[in-house]
Amino acid sequence: MINDMCDSACAPEGPTGMDLWQLLLTLAVAGSGSAFSGSEDSSEKPKFTKCRSPELETFSCHWTDGVRHGLKNAGSVQLFYIRRSTQEWTQEWKECPDYVSAGENSCYFNSSYTSIWIPYCIKLTSNGGTVDQKCFSVEEIVQPDPPIGLNWTLLNISLTGIHADIQVRWEPPPNADVQKGWIVLKYELQYKEVNESQWKMMDPVLSTSVPVYSLRLDKEYEVRVRSRQRNSEKYGEFSEVLYVTLPQMSPFACEEDFQFPWFLIIIFGIFGLTMILFLFIFSKQQRIKMLILPPVPVPKIKGIDPDLLKEGKLEEVNTILAIHDNYKPEFYNDDSWVEFIELDIDDLDEKTEGSDTDRLLSNDHEKSLNILGAKDDDSGRTSCYEPDILETDFNASDVCDGTSEVAQPQRLKGEVDLLCLDQKNQNNSPSTDTTPTTQQPSIILAKENKPRPLLISGTESTQQAAHTQLSNPSSLANIDFYAQVSDITPAGSVVLSPGQKNKAGISPCDMPPEVASLCQANFIMDNAYFCEADAKKCITVAPHVEAESRVEPSFNQEDIYITTESLTTTAGQSGTTERAVSSEMPVPDYTSIHIIQSPRGLVLNATALPLPDKEFLSSCGYVSTDQLNKIMP
Amino acid sequence: SDNTAGSLLLLLLLVSDLLLCQSVASLPICPSGAVNCQVSLRDLFDRAVILSHYIHNLSSEMFNEFDKRYAQGRGFITKAINSCHTSSLSTPEDKEQAQQIHHEDLLNLILRVLRSWNDPLYHLVTEVRGMQEAPDAILSRAIEIEEQNRRLLEGMEKIVGQVHPGIRENEVYSVWSGLPSLQMADEDTRLFAFYNLLHCLRRDSHKIDNYLKLLKCRIVYDSNC
Numbered sequence: 001m002i003n004d005m006c007d008s009a010c011a012p013e014g015p016t017g018m019d020l021w022q023l024l025l026t027l028a029v030a031g032s033g034s035a036f037s038g039s040e041d042s043s044e045k046p047k048f049t050k051c052r053s054p055e056l057e058t059f060s061c062h063w064t065d066g067v068r069h070g071l072k073n074a075g076s077v078q079l080f081y082i083r084r085s086t087q088e089w090t091q092e093w094k095e096c097p098d099y100v101s102a103g104e105n106s107c108y109f110n111s112s113y114t115s116i117w118i119p120y121c122i123k124l125t126s127n128g129g130t131v132d133q134k135c136f137s138v139e140e141i142v143q144p145d146p147p148i149g150l151n152w153t154l155l156n157i158s159l160t161g162i163h164a165d166i167q168v169r170w171e172p173p174p175n176a177d178v179q180k181g182w183i184v185l186k187y188e189l190q191y192k193e194v195n196e197s198q199w200k201m202m203d204p205v206l207s208t209s210v211p212v213y214s215l216r217l218d219k220e221y222e223v224r225v226r227s228r229q230r231n232s233e234k235y236g237e238f239s240e241v242l243y244v245t246l247p248q249m250s251p252f253a254c255e256e257d258f259q260f261p262w263f264l265i266i267i268f269g270i271f272g273l274t275m276i277l278f279l280f281i282f283s284k285q286q287r288i289k290m291l292i293l294p295p296v297p298v299p300k301i302k303g304i305d306p307d308l309l310k311e312g313k314l315e316e317v318n319t320i321l322a323i324h325d326n327y328k329p330e331f332y333n334d335d336s337w338v339e340f341i342e343l344d345i346d347d348l349d350e351k352t353e354g355s356d357t358d359r360l361l362s363n364d365h366e367k368s369l370n371i372l373g374a375k376d377d378d379s380g381r382t383s384c385y386e387p388d389i390l391e392t393d394f395n396a397s398d399v400c401d402g403t404s405e406v407a408q409p410q411r412l413k414g415e416v417d418l419l420c421l422d423q424k425n426q427n428n429s430p431s432t433d434t435t436p437t438t439q440q441p442s443i444i445l446a447k448e449n450k451p452r453p454l455l456i457s458g459t460e461s462t463q464q465a466a467h468t469q470l471s472n473p474s475s476l477a478n479i480d481f482y483a484q485v486s487d488i489t490p491a492g493s494v495v496l497s498p499g500q501k502n503k504a505g506i507s508p509c510d511m512p513p514e515v516a517s518l519c520q521a522n523f524i525m526d527n528a529y530f531c532e533a534d535a536k537k538c539i540t541v542a543p544h545v546e547a548e549s550r551v552e553p554s555f556n557q558e559d560i561y562i563t564t565e566s567l568t569t570t571a572g573q574s575g576t577t578e579r580a581v582s583s584e585m586p587v588p589d590y591t592s593i594h595i596i597q598s599p600r601g602l603v604l605n606a607t608a609l610p611l612p613d614k615e616f617l618s619s620c621g622y623v624s625t626d627q628l629n630k631i632m633p
Numbered sequence: 634s635d636n637t638a639g640s641l642l643l644l645l646l647l648v649s650d651l652l653l654c655q656s657v658a659s660l661p662i663c664p665s666g667a668v669n670c671q672v673s674l675r676d677l678f679d680r681a682v683i684l685s686h687y688i689h690n691l692s693s694e695m696f697n698e699f700d701k702r703y704a705q706g707r708g709f710i711t712k713a714i715n716s717c718h719t720s721s722l723s724t725p726e727d728k729e730q731a732q733q734i735h736h737e738d739l740l741n742l743i744l745r746v747l748r749s750w751n752d753p754l755y756h757l758v759t760e761v762r763g764m765q766e767a768p769d770a771i772l773s774r775a776i777e778i779e780e781q782n783r784r785l786l787e788g789m790e791k792i793v794g795q796v797h798p799g800i801r802e803n804e805v806y807s808v809w810s811g812l813p814s815l816q817m818a819d820e821d822t823r824l825f826a827f828y829n830l831l832h833c834l835r836r837d838s839h840k841i842d843n844y845l846k847l848l849k850c851r852i853v854y855d856s857n858c
Contacts, residue, residue: 057728115726117836139839179858181682181846182728231693231839 046077046105046124047132052143054236055175056183056229057111059138060102063124077131079107081122083115093123114138142229144185145173146239147208150225154247155211164217164246169209170225170239184230194220194243206230217249635769639776646780677792678849684785685845688778689838695774696831702768703824717833718809719749724840731847739848740793743841747786748806750837753830754779760815760827778834785841796852 046063053059061079080093096107107122116138123133149171157164172178172185189210190199202210215221221244228235281288487495724742725731731739758775761767814826850858 111727111729116728117724117840118726137836139836177728180850181858182843184686231690 045131046126048122048124048134051122051134051136051141053114053138053141054143054145054173055177056116056139056142057175057177058109058114059141060106060108061122062102062106063132065105076127077105078125079122080125081107081109081120083118083120140232141234142183142232143234144176144183144227144229144236146237147172147187147225147227148174148239150223150239150242152212152223152242152244157217157247158214161249162217163214165211165213166215166244166246167209167211168223168225168242172208173227173236176227185227186230187225187227188235189223189225190238191221191223191244194222199224204228215244215246217246220245635773635776638773642777642780646784674792674795675853677788677795678845678853681785681788681792682842682845682849684781684788685838685842688781688785689835689842691774691778691781692831692835692838695771695778696835698768698770698774699827699831702771704828707821707824717829717836718753718807718811719746719833719837721807722746722749725844728847731844732851736848736852737793737797739844740789740796743844744786744789744793745806746837746841747782747789748804749809750782750834751786751806753809753811753834754782756809756812756815757830757834778838 046065048061048063051059051061063077063079065077079096079099081096082093096109097113098108098110099106100108101110102108119135119137121133121135124131147170150168151170152166152168155165155167168189170187176183176185178185184206186204186206187208187210188204189202189212191202191212192199202212212223223242223244224238224240226235226238485496489495722742722745724746725734725739734742754775758772758779761772761775811826811830814822815830817823817826850856
C-alpha cells in the first residue's frame with residue numbers, strides 16, 4: 001500500500017539538468033521576493049495576495065488582477081504549480097486544477113491535489129511570462145474558518161445583583177476535522193459592550209467554551225470568536241457576533257456601584273495639608289526663618305563696636321585689636337608674676353578721680369568694669385580689669401580681695417578727683433555732658449553733678465560705684481592718692497605700701513591744657529594698652545569728642561563691648577591726673593596704677609627706674625612686661 | 634542553571650518513569666483486544682498523544698526562536714527546497730492517505746521516524762551548546778525534545794507490542810548525515826544547517842502528532858471519536 005501511495009507522489013523520473021537549473025533559478029527569484037511583497041509595478045502586474053488552507057486538507061491561492069482592463073482575460077493569467085516529493089521535484093509545472101471554486105482570480109486545490117508537509121511552488125503567468133511566484137508548505141498557510149454556533153448561558157449572578165458570569169460556547173468550523181485530531185485549533189474570544197469601540201480579548205483556549213466573568217447586568221454585550229491552528233500565528237476570520245442580553249437587574253439590587261472617590265479624597269487631602277502647612281509656616285515664620293536661614297553671625301570681636309569698624313576709625317580699631325591681641329588666656333600662664341593683678345576697676349567716677357590706689361584696693365567696685373560696657377563671662381580669668389570681663393565678681397575672687405581690702409581706705413580719695421574732674425569737665429567739654437545724657441537716659445548717673453564720662457557706661461554698677469564714691473567726700477582727705485606696690489603675691493595680688501601724699505599739690509584739675517597737645521601723638525602708640533592720661537587728652541580735643549558722641553548710641557545698644565571712645569573717655573579722665581603727677585613730681589614711693597588693659601600691663605615704681613619717655617611711649621606710669629624686662633634685669 | 638533544570642527534569646521523569654514502570658512492568662503485555670489488561674491501550678495512546686503534542690509545541694517554539702534570533706536577514710527563505718533526512722521514509726501526505734494506511738504500517742512508520750531523530754537530536758543539543766551565546770530558550774528546548782523523543786519511542790514500542798505482539802521488524806530508520814554541516818566553520822553555512830534541521834524537526838513532529846491522533850481515534854475509539 002505504501003508503494004501504491006507512493007506512485008502518485010513519487011516521481012521516479014529524474015529531472016533533466018536544464019529543468020533543474022530552471023527550477024533553481026525560478027526558486028531563487030521566488031526567494032528574493034518571498035512573502036507576497038509588492039513589486040514596483042504593483043498596479044499593473046497581477047500578483048499573489050494570499051494562499052490559504054482552512055483545514056489542512058485543501059488550499060487555495062488568490063491573486064490580484066492587473067489594472068489593465070484591456071488585458072483582463074481568464075486565460076491570460078495562469079497559475080502553475082510544482083511540488084517536490086520524496087526529494088525529487090516533479091518535472092513540469094502543472095496548471096491550476098480549479099480556477100472557479102474559490103472565486104475570481106483564485107486557484108483551488110482540492111484534497112487530491114493537496115499534500116501536507118510537501119513544499120509547493122506556484123507561479124503566475126500572464127501571456128506566458130511569469131509575473132509572480134512563491135513557495136510554501138501547506139501546513140504553514142493554515143487559516144481556519146470561523147467557529148459557528150455561538151451561544152451563551154448564565155453561570156451566576158453576583159450577590160450585589162450588579163454583575164453576572166456567563167459561559168460562551170461554540171462549535172469549531174465545520175470543515176476542520178478536529179474530532180479525529182487531524183487539526184488542532186485554538187480559539188480567541190473577544191467581547192465588548194454594545195456602545196463601546198474597543199474589544200476586550202481573552203487568552204486563547206483549546207476548548208470550545210469559555211467563561212466570561214463580571215458582566216454588568218444592565219448592559220448589553222457583543223461576543224465574537226476566531227480560531228487559528230495551534231502553533232500558528234495566523235488567525236482566521238471572526239465568527240458572527242453574538243449578542244448577550246443579560247437579565248435585568250432586580251429592583252432589590254444594590255444601587256450603583258459606589259466607587260470610592262479616591263481622586264477627590266486625594267485632592268482634598270493635599271489641599272488641607274497644604275493649608276495647614278501654610279498656617280504653620282506663617283505662624284512660625286520667624287522661627288522657621290531661623291531654621292532655614294540662620295542668621296549669619298555679624299563679624300564681631302569682643303570689645304569692638306562694629307560701628308567703629310564701619311566708620312573706619314582705624315586708630316581706635318588698631319588699638320582695640322592690639323588689646324585683644326595680647327588678651328589671650330594663654331598669656332596668663334606665662335609669667336607667674338604677670339598673673340592677674342586684680343583691680344577693682346570701678347566706675348568712671350573713680351577713674352575720673354584718678355585714684356588708682358582706690359581702684360586697686362577697693363573691692364566693691366568690681367563692677368566698675370561695667371563702665372566699659374563689655375561683658376565677659378569667662379570666670380577663669382583672674383584679671384580684674386579687662387575690657388570685656390566686666391562682669392567678673394570681684395567679691396568672689398581671691399585675687400581681688402587683697403587689693404580691694406587695701407584699696408578700701410583709698411576709695412574716698414578718689415572723690416576728690418571726682419570733684420575735680422567735675423569741674424574740669426564742665427570746662428572742657430560741654431558737649432560731652434549733653435550727649436551722653438540724651439542718648440543714654442537709662443543711666444542713673446546722667447545728672448549734672450556727675451562727671452560725664454561716667455555716663456558712658458551703661459551699667460548700673462558703675463552708677464552705684466559713682467554714688468558711693470560721691471557719698472564720701474570727707475574721707476578722701478585721709479587717703480593717699482597713690483600707693484607704692486611693694487610686692488606682688490604669687491597669687492597675683494598686689495601688696496601696697498602706704499604712700500606719701502600727693503606732693504604735687506597740683507590738683508589733677510589743672511591738667512587739661514596740657515592734654516590736648518599730647519593726645520594725638522601718643523594715643524595709639526602703646527599697642528598693649530593706653531593710658532588714661534593719653535585718653536583723657538584726647539577727650540578734650542574736639543574731634544574726639546564728637547567721635548565719642550557718635551559712638552554712644554551704638555554703645556548703648558551693645559553692652560558687651562566697649563567703644564574706643566568709651567575706653568578713651570573712661571580712661572581718659574582718670575589718667576590725666578596721674579600723668580600730671582608722675583611727670584612733674586616723681587615721688588619715690590608711689591606708683592600709679594592704671595587700668596590695666598592687658599594682662600601684661602603692670603604697675604611699676606616710677607621713681608626707682610629711669611623713665612625714658614620715649615620708651616614708655618606714653619606718659620603713663622605703667623609699662624608693658626617687655627618694657628619692664630628691659631628695665632629690670 | 635540549564636544543568637540543574639535539566640537534571641531536575643530528568644529526576645522528575647525518572648520518578649514518573651518509575652511510577653509508570655511500576656504499573657506497566659509488572660503486568661503482562663496485553664494482546665490486542667484483550668480486556669483484562671491493566672494498562673490499556675487507551676492510556677498508552679493518551680500518553681503518546683500528550684508527548685507528541687508536547688514535542689511539536691517545543692519544536693515549533695524552538696524554530697520560531699531560532700528564526701527570530703539568527704535567521705533574520707540571512708535569507709534562509711529557501712526553506713521550501715530543503716530536504717529532510719526523513720523524506721526518504723514515505724509517510725502519508727494527507728489525511729486520506731493516513732486513514733487508508735494500515736495502522737500497523739503507520740505505527741512502524743512512526744517508529745522509524747522517531748528512531749531517525751535520536752541521533753540528530755543528540756547532536757543538536759551538543760552543537761547548540763557550542764553556539765556562540767548559546768541561547769537558553771533553544772538549548773533547553775532541544776534538551777527537552779531529546780528526552781521526550783526517547784520516551785515517546787519507548788511508549789510507541791509498547792503500543793506496537795500491544796497492537797502487534799510478536800512482530801518485530803528490523804530497526805529501520807533514516808540515517809542522518811547532517812553533522813558535518815552543523816560543525817562547519819563558516820557561520821552562514823552552519824546557521825543554515827541549524828535552520829534546516831529545526832525546520833525538519835518541526836515538520837516531522839507535526840506529522841507524528843497528527844498520525845498518532847488519527848491512530849488513537851481509529852484504534853482506541855474505533856473511529857468514533
